[in-house]
Amino acid sequence: MRMDRRQFLKAASAGLAATGLSSCAVAPSAPKARVVVVGGGYGGATAAKYIRLLDPAIDVVLVEPNEAFVSCPISNMVLGGFKSMADITTPYAGLERHGVKVVRDLATAIDVEKKQVRLARGAALPFDRVIVSPGVDFMWEALPAMGSEAAQSRVLHAWKAGPQTAALRRQLEAMPDGGVFVITVPLAPYRCPPGPYERACQVAAYFKAAKPRSKVLLLDENGDVTSKGPLFKKAWSELYAGLIEYRPNSKALDIDVAANTVKLEFGDQKGDVLNVLPPMKAGNIAAPFITANKRWCEVDWLTFESKAAKNVHVLGDALQIAPAMPKSATMANGHGKVCAAAVVNLLNGETPNPAPTLVNTCYSMVSDKLAIHVASVHKYDINDRTFKAVPGSGGVSSAMNEAEGAYTMNWARNIWADTLG
Ligand SMILES: Cc1cc2nc3c(=O)[nH]c(=O)nc-3n(C[C@H](O)[C@H](O)[C@H](O)COP(=O)(O)OP(=O)(O)OC[C@H]3O[C@@H](n4cnc5c(N)ncnc54)[C@H](O)[C@@H]3O)c2cc1C
Helix, strand or coil, rough: CCCHHHHHHHHHHHHHHHCCCCCCCCCCCCCCEEEEECCCHHHHHHHHHHHHHHHHEEEEEECCCEEECCCCCCCCHHHEEEEEECHEECCCHHHHCCCEEECCCCEEEEECCEEEECCCCCCEEEEEEEECCCCECCCCHHHHHCCCCCCCCCCCCCCCCHHHHHHHHHHHHHHCCCCEEEEEEEECCCCCCCCCHHHHHHHHHHHHHHCCEEEEEECCCCCCCCCCCCHHHHHHHHHCCCCCEEEECCEEEECCCCEEEEEECCEEEEEEEEEEEECCEEEEEHHHHHCCCCCEEECCCCCCCEEECCCCCCCHHHHHCCCCCCHHHHHHHHHHHHHHHHHHHHHHHCCCCCEEEEEEEEEEECCCCCEEEEEEEEEEEEECCEEEECCCCCHHHHHHHEHHHHHHHHHHHHHHHHCCC
């Protein structure tokens, strides 16, 4: 049965009563307030949509330079040749149907004093509150030779899904059989802990079918696989024996771009295609709100309001994580909902929910059909004012299997609909 808008708002207000959040079903002609959201990824798009669902009297403007949303989750399958770019791309029209005004532009600065977001092309946007969810940017200074645009266009990260995903796939297709594909993994925390290991599986699946004399070499700065370790290692030995080599404690110091070589503490490693994941930090537009390790933004976890500035909320990968909280799409989507509810409360003179809960489920496709997962529940701890993983609430798959592969695609379709539909 389809719910119309009135029925949805009635049901939503009943459901949200438990969280201390009221919904305003009647939209006055003049907007009650304006929220500008910077970044239309998992965190920002979710927050923009949910503010409109919870209080249509609030004006929501989303600033995003890309024409459409391209998902990092499932993008490794494009590298494996099992999905297309179209499969991971969703237009922003769904948000517009909720009344979100989508401005295709780049935010260049957030003026906290004047309460304005400045844009690269358009006029500055005034706000009552701003939500910033720019994802990550790369610390190229850690790999000096990678500082130039020429180097970055040759040695790809493909860690923001989009043109680089398609370009890396083309490099893999052009690589001769017998070649070596090298992935460098930075020290955690970085975006998507299991992502590099899933990528190794996807590329190895492609090699197994199309270039069986080739090899994937994972050079990991971490001492061991940072997520789902035993499950990935089992997949590597059972599905890709001889195709994947894993080297822990291997820190990339720099890249010799012309020679296709990773410079390591102990010796150099040449490859045919290099895929370099540099250390990461909060997306550049969030730089004024970085308060932890010169890399990440700290927030009040009840509202996601920045510890550095009032009326500024930060979400997603840009955050200094709470204990055991991964930098994942599921988390960013959850941040978006908790923040949207809190922002609606604050703009209505109400108290935000004092006990929010977040959940995380992270699937990894280890072949075209088989998958594994890790899950956890994170509750706000009133005493320590942070989210904490609930002991025994989650866990990992018992084994890779096809049912999990089907769940992975269900998860992806659900989160795309929830974020953008
Ligand atoms: C290969 C890979 C696989 C992954 N797989 C999974 C998975 O299976 N499950 C999972 O849960 N997570 C996965 N992730 C992690 C997930 O993609 C991120 O955690 C998630 O995207 C974080 O959401 P976000 O809103 O912080 O950033 P993003 O989703 O990256 O969104 C940031 C948005 O901000 C925009 N932006 C940046 N700067 C500006 C600016 N100045 N002005 C305007 N807009 C701006 C960008 O264009 C972008 O659209 C994966 C990541 C990778 C790289």
